[in-house]
Amino acid sequence: MVGKFISFEGPEGAGKTSVLKVLMPRLQKQYGSQLLITREPGGTDNPVAEAIRDVVLSPAYPTMDIRTEALLYAASRREHVQKTIKPALAANKIVLSDRFVDSSIAYQGAGRELGMDNVRALNDFALEGFLPDCTVYFNIRPEIGLERIQAHRQNEINRLDLDSIEFHQRVSAGYHQLAQQDPKRIVVIDAEQPLEQVIEDAWQAVNRVLKMEE
Ligand SMILES: Nc1ncnc2c1ncn2[C@@H]1O[C@H](COP(=O)(O)OP(=O)(O)OP(=O)(O)O)[C@@H](O)[C@H]1O
Numbered sequence: 001m002v003g004k005f006i007s008f009e010g011p012e013g014a015g016k017t018s019v020l021k022v023l024m025p026r027l028q029k030q031y032g033s034q035l036l037i038t039r040e041p042g043g044t045d046n047p048v049a050e051a052i053r054d055v056v057l058s059p060a061y062p063t064m065d066i067r068t069e070a071l072l073y074a075a076s077r078r079e080h081v082q083k084t085i086k087p088a089l090a091a092n093k094i095v096l097s098d099r100f101v102d103s104s105i106a107y108q109g110a111g112r113e114l115g116m117d118n119v120r121a122l123n124d125f126a127l128e129g130f131l132p133d134c135t136v137y138f139n140i141r142p143e144i145g146l147e148r149i150q151a152h153r154q155n156e157i158n159r160l161d162l163d164s165i166e167f168h169q170r171v172s173a174g175y176h177q178l179a180q181q182d183p184k185r186i187v188v189i190d191a192e193q194p195l196e197q198v199i200e201d202a203w204q205a206v207n208r209v210l211k212m213e214e
C-alpha cells in the first residue's frame, strides 16, 4: 500500500466527526497501525499545532485580527504537515484528517472575506504544493448544520460557531466554489441524508481512493 492522504471538509455540524467515529474502527480493522486519524486546527501528537489550536479556537479572543487568524491556521498546518502528515505518508500510512487547507480557503478566504486567492497563496507558502489525494466534502446547508449543533452541543461552542449566519453562508459558497474548481480531488457527498447513508457514501469515497493502488 502506498501512503494516501484524505481530508474531510464541510461547514459546522455537517457530520464529519460522527462519520469518522464509525469509519475509524472499520479502517483500523483493515489497516491497523498503518492508519493515522488527525484533525485541524492542531494534529495528532503535534504539540505546536495543538497549542495554536487552543489559541485560535478560544472564545477568549473574540476580537482577534482576521489576518492573524489566517496566519495562525497556516502556521499550525505547516507544523502538522511537516511533523505529522508527511512522515506518516513516507511510512506508507493512510492519513485521514478532519479538515485541512480547504477550511482556510472557505472560512478565512470566503467567510472572513480575506479573498480565496489570498488565503490560497498564504497556504501555498506553508504547504509548498502539498495537497490531499482526496477530499470528501460534506455538503449541507449552513442553517441545518448550525441547527444540529445548537440542538446537541450547547456546552462546547467554539469562537467560529458564534459567527453570523451570513458568515456561514459565505463559507458554504466558498466550499461550493472549491468543489467546482477541483472536481477530481473533491468528492461531494450529501450530508443532509440520514447519518447511516452519509456514513456509507463517505465509506465508498474513502475506499475508492484506498483501493486505487492496492
Ligand atoms: N446525518 C445526520 N443527521 C442528523 N444529525 C446528524 C447527522 N450527522 C451528524 N448529526 C448530528 O449533528 C451534530 C454535529 O455532528 P458532528 O459533530 O459529527 O459534525 P461536524 O461536521 O464534526 O461538526 P463541526 O465541524 O462543527 O465539529 C451531532 O450532534 C451529530 O449527532
Ligand SMILES: Cc1cn([C@H]2C[C@H](O)[C@@H](COP(=O)(O)O)O2)c(=O)[nH]c1=O
Pocket: 012, 013, 040, 041, 057, 073, 098, 099, 100, 101, 103, 104, 105, 107, 108, 158, 160, 161
Ligand atoms: C482548519 C480550519 C478550521 N477552521 C474552523 C472551522 C471550525 O469552526 C473550527 C474547527 O472546529 P471543528 O470542530 O472541526 O468544526 O475551526 C477555520 O476557520 N479555518 C481552518 O483552516
